[in-house]
Structures are given as C-alpha cells and as structure tokens.
Amino acid sequence: MTMAKRDTYTPESLLAVAVEVFNERGYDGTSMEHLSRAAGISKSSIYHHVKGKEELLRLAISRALDGLFGILQEPASLDGRAIERLEHVARRTAEVLMEELPYVTLLLRVRGNTDTERWAMERRREFDHQVAELLKRAAADGDLRSDVDARLATRLLFGMINSIVEWYRPGRGGAATSQEVAEAVVRTAFAGLRTQR
Amino acid sequence: MTMAKRDTYTPESLLAVAVEVFNERGYDGTSMEHLSRAAGISKSSIYHHVKGKEELLRLAISRALDGLFGILQEPASLDGRAIERLEHVARRTAEVLMEELPYVTLLLRVRGNTDTERWAMERRREFDHQVAELLKRAAADGDLRSDVDARLATRLLFGMINSIVEWYRPGRGGAATSQEVAEAVVRTAFAGLRTQR
Structure with missing residues (x-):
C-alpha cells in the first residue's frame, strides 16, 4: 500500500x-x-x-538527444583535424551517456511502436550518421586504418560506448569516474589495447 | 487462426x-x-x-555456453603468449556469437528470475572471468597498455563484441561475413582504429 x-x-x-x-x-x-x-x-x-506517458517519453528522449547533439556543436567537434574531432565526439558521447545515464539508456532501448519512438530512432540514426561522416573524413585524411570498413568501425565504436549503460552506476565506491571510463574508451578504440612495439 | x-x-x-x-x-x-x-x-x-519452457531455456542457453566455453579449450586459447591467446579468444567469441546468434542473444538477455537464468548468469560471469584472467596475464607480460584498467578493458572488449547482436544478421546481402566482423573487432580493440605514426 x-x-x-x-x-x-x-x-x-x-x-x-x-x-x-x-x-x-x-x-x-x-x-x-x-x-x-x-x-x-x-x-x-x-x-x-x-498529457500522458508519451509526453513523458518525448521529454526524456529530448533530454538525451539535446545532450548528444550538443556535443556536435562544441568547438572541439567543429575545428581541427577530423580524427581529433572524432576522438572528442567519442569521449564526450561516453561522458554524456554516463551523466544522463537513465535518459540515454531509454533512448537506446526504444523500439519504434509510437510516433515518439520512431522520431527518437530517426534522431539517433541522424547522430550516428554525423559521426560516421566524421569517421569517413578521418579515413580520407589517412588517419584511420583502411582495413576496417568505416560503417563497421562506427558500429563497433558505438557498440563499445553504448555497452557502458549495462554496467556503469555513478558513485559506486571504488569505481571509475565517467571521465576515466570515457578516456579508456578513446584509448581502446583509437590506440588499441595492445602495447605498440 | x-x-x-x-x-x-x-x-x-x-x-x-x-x-x-x-x-x-x-x-x-x-x-x-x-x-x-x-x-x-x-x-x-x-x-x-x-518438461516446459524452462527446459527449453536451459537447452538454448547450454548451446550458447557450449560454444563459448569450447573456445577456451581450443589449442590457440591454451598455448602461446597470453596476448595471442586473448586475441584468439576475442576473435572466436565474436564468431561464435554470430554463428549461434539467437542462442547467444538469449544468453546475453537473461536476467535471473529462475534457477536456470541464475545458472546462465553464473556461467556467463565464469566465462568473462576466465577472459579477464588472460587479460591480466597479458598485462603482466607487458603486452597490454597499462593506462587502461584490466577490468574496464574486459568490459569494453565484451561490450564491443556483444553489441554485434544488435545489428548483425547473417546472409544479409553485401554485409560483412562473421569472419570479417570478428577480424574488425580484433583490429579495433587491440591495435586501435587510428593509424600508427
């Protein structure tokens, strides 16, 4: 009760x-x-x-999307070499995901049964598309390895970032901060886990 | 009807x-x-x-787990330098995930409300644990970068691999094969997307 x-x-x-x-x-x-x-x-x-639960969904999704699209307007996302901009976007995407954890989790889980869900998926694809464009530019600059397809690389990069929602819980004692996790993502995805010889 | x-x-x-x-x-x-x-x-x-749906769940989960634990018994997982064994396990985990896609998808989604689900989560943790051990050994050999925590690296590596279930559909025209995707995972996670200078 x-x-x-x-x-x-x-x-x-x-x-x-x-x-x-x-x-x-x-x-x-x-x-x-x-x-x-x-x-x-x-x-x-x-x-x-x-008005109802769909308005709550729209407000929640908007909050996640505002955070994500805001990244693309940051100076470090707009100026400089594409590879540096891409690394900035990857780091910030991971950070925003952790800072707005429940909102981004919801965005990643919507499946498209209502207008609001379809709009959410559309906007999410638009974000992915903009990052994929940056990746292609970095590839054209010769800054990305050419033996991994750009579309596949985008998926793996987002796959790694988005998987953070499965285990990250803010403020858990002894756990990594969102900055540390984001830095680990960038190091792993761009420089690789293996020691360079 | x-x-x-x-x-x-x-x-x-x-x-x-x-x-x-x-x-x-x-x-x-x-x-x-x-x-x-x-x-x-x-x-x-x-x-x-x-006997019922829980037996079907157990059979399905067993099939996924047999595939995954089988990897750890392959010669290339047992012999050689830890970093090479780790790369083999990562590649094969991605491949088994794609070859047994619906079964591994189910394994990744179970949440632990029944004995069978709790057993599945337990076995999955055991697999992750064995890979984490390999990662620690590779780190001790000096073959893994020391500025990413081993536990975090394990999570990001599996996060990338497991995210494949979200988009990979076998035999889709023009799409990458499971071997190509697995190779891209290994290159991205171990050597990094960025061109080495």
Missing part, C-alpha cells in the same frame, strides 16, 4: 521517476497506473503536469 | 522456434500458449518433447 502523497512534483522531477519506471518495465509495459504508483501521486495529478 | 500441424519436431528444431519467441517477447513474457502458436503444434505435443 502506498499512501498518495501531496503533489510537489515539477515536470522535471516527475520525469526522473517516469524514466526509471520506463527503463525497468519497458515503455510499452508501463501504464499510467504504474507511473502513479511509482510517483506516489494520483493519475489526475500526473495529467496536471503532462 | 493457425491450424495445428502434425508434430514433426525434433527437440532441436523445436528449440530453434522457442529461442526465436523468447528473443522476441522476452523469456518472462513467453507462455506455453505462445510457444504452441509459434510452433503450430499443441501444448501437449510440446510437453512430449520437453
């Missing part, structure tokens, strides 16, 4: 609760009832803040 | 159908009714082959 508590939510704090429930139950598997129970306020209180 | 067809299944071909349904609906979300509909045979026909 949960006692309904007074609604002291802001759209932002309500969003944090909703994203947690979405990630746990899946967006499809989450009802307004589940959200109401998790937030400890009535469904009508939730409707006071948002 | 599906017409029940004559039961011409072997335990193996029934397993292939079950794994597909498990991966699509999630193991928890799959009932014997779903399996019966997908296979086009009655529930009692399924019970003729197996």
